Amino acid sequence: MYPLCNRQCNGDDNGARDGVREGMCRHPSSYSSFDQQEEGEEGAEEDEEQVKASAEVLNVEEESFHKSKGVSPLPRTTQLVFEIQSGRAVPRLREPRHLYGVSGHLSQTLPRWPRECEVIPEEIRHIGDWHTILDHSGLISPFVSSVPHLHAFADKENYFRGSCVGSRGAVLTQAAMSLTGPEDTTLLFEARFESGNLLKATQVGEFEYELSLRSDLYTERHRQWFYFRVRNTRAGVLYHFTITNLLKAASLYEEGQQPLLYSEEKARVQAVGWHRVGQQVSYRPNGQQHANQPHYSLSWTFHFPYDQDTCYLAHCYPYTYSNLWTHLSQIEQDPRCSRFCKVRTLCRSLAGNLVPVLTVTKPSQLGDKDGSYKPAVVLTARIHPGETNSSWVMRGIVNFLLGDSPDAALLREAFVFKLVPMLNPDGVIVGNNRCSLTGRDLNRNYKSLLRESFPTVWATRTMVQRLCEERKVLLYCDLHGHSRKHNVFSYGCKNPHERIFPLMLSKNCPDMFSFESCKFKVQRSKEGTGRVAMWRLGVLNSFTLETSLCGANFGKRKGTHFSTQDFEMLGAQFCDTLLDYCDPGRTKVGPEPGAQLSVFVPWWSYLVLKTRKQKNCSPQSRKMAEVLAEGLPQDLQALYPLRMAGVGRVIKAS
Numbered sequence: 001m002y003p004l005c006n007r008q009c010n011g012d013d014n015g016a017r018d019g020v021r022e023g024m025c026r027h028p029s030s031y032s033s034f035d036q037q038e039e040g041e042e043g044a045e046e047d048e049e050q051v052k053a054s055a056e057v058l059n060v061e062e063e064s065f066h067k068s069k070g071v072s073p074l075p076r077t078t079q080l081v082f083e084i085q086s087g088r089a090v091p092r093l094r095e096p097r098h099l100y101g102v103s104g105h106l107s108q109t110l111p112r113w114p115r116e117c118e119v120i121p122e123e124i125r126h127i128g129d130w131h132t133i134l135d136h137s138g139l140i141s142p143f144v145s146s147v148p149h150l151h152a153f154a155d156k157e158n159y160f161r162g163s164c165v166g167s168r169g170a171v172l173t174q175a176a177m178s179l180t181g182p183e184d185t186t187l188l189f190e191a192r193f194e195s196g197n198l199l200k201a202t203q204v205g206e207f208e209y210e211l212s213l214r215s216d217l218y219t220e221r222h223r224q225w226f227y228f229r230v231r232n233t234r235a236g237v238l239y240h241f242t243i244t245n246l247l248k249a250a251s252l253y254e255e256g257q258q259p260l261l262y263s264e265e266k267a268r269v270q271a272v273g274w275h276r277v278g279q280q281v282s283y284r285p286n287g288q289q290h291a292n293q294p295h296y297s298l299s300w301t302f303h304f305p306y307d308q309d310t311c312y313l314a315h316c317y318p319y320t321y322s323n324l325w326t327h328l329s330q331i332e333q334d335p336r337c338s339r340f341c342k343v344r345t346l347c348r349s350l351a352g353n354l355v356p357v358l359t360v361t362k363p364s365q366l367g368d369k370d371g372s373y374k375p376a377v378v379l380t381a382r383i384h385p386g387e388t389n390s391s392w393v394m395r396g397i398v399n400f401l402l403g404d405s406p407d408a409a410l411l412r413e414a415f416v417f418k419l420v421p422m423l424n425p426d427g428v429i430v431g432n433n434r435c436s437l438t439g440r441d442l443n444r445n446y447k448s449l450l451r452e453s454f455p456t457v458w459a460t461r462t463m464v465q466r467l468c469e470e471r472k473v474l475l476y477c478d479l480h481g482h483s484r485k486h487n488v489f490s491y492g493c494k495n496p497h498e499r500i501f502p503l504m505l506s507k508n509c510p511d512m513f514s515f516e517s518c519k520f521k522v523q524r525s526k527e528g529t530g531r532v533a534m535w536r537l538g539v540l541n542s543f544t545l546e547t548s549l550c551g552a553n554f555g556k557r558k559g560t561h562f563s564t565q566d567f568e569m570l571g572a573q574f575c576d577t578l579l580d581y582c583d584p585g586r587t588k589v590g591p592e593p594g595a596q597l598s599v600f601v602p603w604w605s606y607l608v609l610k611t612r613k614q615k616n617c618s619p620q621s622r623k624m625a626e627v628l629a630e631g632l633p634q635d636l637q638a639l640y641p642l643r644m645a646g647v648g649r650v651i652k653a654s
């Protein structure tokens, strides 16, 4: 059942009042009070101080002025300020506050945790992820023990009741064991930091451990994402780790995927960040089960590179809520980027975390009216917290769009981009794999009218609805990661022309994107997903971009893992493909093999030729050949005026 509503609908007034006071509960009747309270809280502190100080100075000046003139002063307000001009106090309205930007409001962007979560006060930094602000964290108390131990939440109510910043809420539980001396080789485990997930570690041999993951909060499901720290390592020894309570029947660990390791010493000495480790990796059912769900074990052996090192292990490259805000504050502080990119708050999540939305476009010029002729492109990511690779793809997209290449300038001139980089910040913070703090998959609730329970998807859908009313929305894409399939591919809806963009992307990313793996259909079970919801709103190109958490199984990259650079490059190629999509008549590709050097093939003809020529023509390709043979689809023809208006691109023949 739906945990939050159970409590609210029981008419528990105390619960609702609690929610307002603490700023957590999304009871309909407390919703607006929550917002008002929150806006005035924490982040606004700095402003309030400044306002009070300047108001006091002005009030003193104003009072003495009125006294000297023998008139009664105006009622006090902080909205009016008085300037003394030619001996007269002239009232004016105070300048509007800096609204939702990042600068000056860092305290607003600190992660809010469910208040029962434990959080270590340490800062977690990895090279390559540009951490610069405090990383609060954590959950539950992982420990080393040979005795099974109950989950820290086992005796508590199993639904979200409130949040707080960092470790303000819970007292840290001591680890179940401490080292007996320098010879003690026991590893010390910890995961009570942002995006961390580990419930229990049990030592079963001197260098062998069995690990359990925590389910998504307030559920008994979705155990897949892991990210934890170990200390007291020994080099030159083979360690054997087994995660014993995974729930998916299939995994890419069966097909060559390896876990990720980050060694602080290796980062310091060799400047090496996250890297793959693990021999004898296996994934198989282990005969155990809980609540009718069979359990699977992932096991691997590996070496730590240094003695007495602090290391981290993870399922995929972590990308936390704090990582995101670090990136956004860098953008806001860059005078060039901030001209094209405005960071605003789309809404707050259930726990009260800010959900940022970026608007990227070239600002309208005088005479441009309001730029409403520009089509919109809407991109979202990280609705599923465990799919961290989608954040790296989004990072690549943002950096490309804000870059100084002629293509980026052209994209900013041609489109309005709306980017929501983290749709489920609460899930990301607590280390969930799939759900929000409702215990539900947000990507099945786009049709829900429960704004209070699913604020981020509600706000995204409303934003797209409004965009559709004011301009053409050319494309909506939701970025995901896939744990059971290789390569990059798309899931789209029923419009045949919707296949063109993924096809073009497959030509631009020939070693990552597999067009053959794409699927275009609308199943009833997917009605609540973002792509179907936006398609029903009238966005013809509405799909997901699925990126393997492992790597590719075809082409030059066959058998290799994807890196963060690959994910960011994919983001850049996605942007490049938008230009191709809007300008398929232009020459983009070099000469066809065997053709004369001076013969260049227009992009559209190239697609037609390539698709027809394809050996072992799959149903996917046959369908595509039919679509392409019909010529340019209408929505592309509609973009011609844009191109005629001088939006052309410089193309380098390869």
Ligand SMILES: [Zn+2]
Pocket (backbone or CB within 6 Å): 384, 387, 480, 481
């Ligand atoms: Zn997903």
